[in-house]
Amino acid sequence: MNIKIGQYIQGDSFLHKLDPRIKLVSMILFIVSIFLVPITLDTYNIVAMITLFIISILLVFLSGIPLGKVLQGLKAIVFLMTFTFIIQLFSIQPLGENPLLDLPMNLGLISIPLLILLLVLYFFVKKRIKFKTTWFFIFVVGIFYIQYAVTLIPMNLDGFNYQFLVYPSGLLRAGFIFLRIIAVMVVASLLTFTTSTIELNDGLESLMKPLRYIKVPTYMFSMMISLTLRSIPTLLNETDKIMKAQTSRGADFNESSIGQKIGQIIALLIPVFVISFDRAEDLSNAMEARGYIIGEERTKLDVYKIGFKDYLALFVTSAILITLVVMGIAL
Incomplete structure (x- = not known):
């Protein structure tokens, strides 16, 4: 199974030692920061999104968990990410903006049989190789390459002709969404990788304790x-x-x-x-x-105390969020 979220991996890293309450709050603040970055061509926003993505990857190394194991959980959404990326490339076509890529495409009597052959080849090879994700990306690229390659044939082509247009805005938006999905999935996976079920339960119960005054269980x-x-x-x-x-x-x-x-x-x-x-x-x-x-009060085996590392993690994530809000308002 490719879905790895929910699995706790025992360790002694910085993230493992964080107070579960601080860990939950910091994760929420960081994910909110990721979604606060607007999708525009401004240099500030581009740098901010790339920086947050790099931070999420650095957190993986800080946790002591292999990067491959964390990224393995993304296999379950590879199709969704690829489909979203392609949709953004096609749907964003702003007026007055020169395309980065302008290629003629043809879907007709020559390209359709080749695409069917490519589809058969994809499923045939897929069962016999280990790198299925890489093979999927090659398959997606091959779909567009075949439609472009047939236009190079010196003859009149029947069928549906269209232009494959890639604009800077579309590429930027697709890249932003791509990085957002990866960053959010990585952070969410790290929470469950570095927090046991008991710690997660204690952290949630402690954070929601004020709701008891309004009779929330x-x-x-x-x-x-x-x-x-x-x-x-x-x-x-x-x-x-x-x-x-x-x-x-x-x-x-x-x-x-x-x-x-x-x-x-x-x-x-x-x-x-x-x-x-x-x-x-x-x-x-x-x-x-x-x-x-x-409904009965329960004693705790572990008494959580917030230390310097917890304050540091909360300060960093809060500073990131406040900086994005202030800079977003200022710009």
């Missing part, structure tokens, strides 16, 4: 969120085991018709639901056996 809310995040990797691992078991019995989740895929999905979902209910019941029995009562 914060203890239930924080427990639900922490258990949900913790159950993600467990269910994914169980799903992976079921898929491998069904594959060994002849099921093919990659090469099959739509009707067969629907049947395979149903055959996959039923045992996943059964396992999830069994896991929930086991967890409920375990919590009850350990004396957990909903």
Whole structure:
């Protein structure tokens, strides 16, 4: 499974040692800062977005977690990121702006068979290589290259002719959205990688403590969120085991018709639901056996104290947010 969010990796890094309350607040402040950068051609905004992206990557090295493991979680949204990038390139066509790239394209009797051949080649090779993400990007580039290459043939081409126009504004907007998605996913992944379920629950419960005065059951809310995040990797691992078991019995989740895929999905979902209910019941029995009562005050094994590192992390993220707000208003 490519989705890695929700998995805690034990470590002794700077991020691991941060107070979970400060870690949650700092993550929220940093993500808000990422979305505050406006998508314009101003040098300030470009530098700000690139700087925030670099900071998110530096946080990975600061956590001691391999960069490849963090980026592995992005595989699940590669298609979404690529589709969004291409849509932004095509949709942004401002008046009075010269295109960076202007290529003739043709979709006709020659290009369509070649595209079908490329599609067959993509699925054929995909099952036999490890670098599936790189192969996907090559496939996307090949789609546009074929449509451009046929226009170089010295003959009249029938079909649909259009211009592949890439404007600076479209490229900038696509790049901004691309960097935003990566930065947000990296920061969110680092939170779950460096924070255990107990720490996350304690942090959420402590931050929402003021809501108790208006009769909000914060203890239930924080427990639900922490258990949900913790159950993600467990269910994914169980799903992976079921898929491998069904594959060994002849099921093919990659090469099959739509009707067969629907049947395979149903055959996959039923045992996943059964396992999830069994896991929930086991967890409920375990919590009850350990004396957990909903609504009752609970003691804490670990008493969290905010130290210098916590103040430093909160100061840095707050300074980034305030700087972006002030500079955004000033400019």
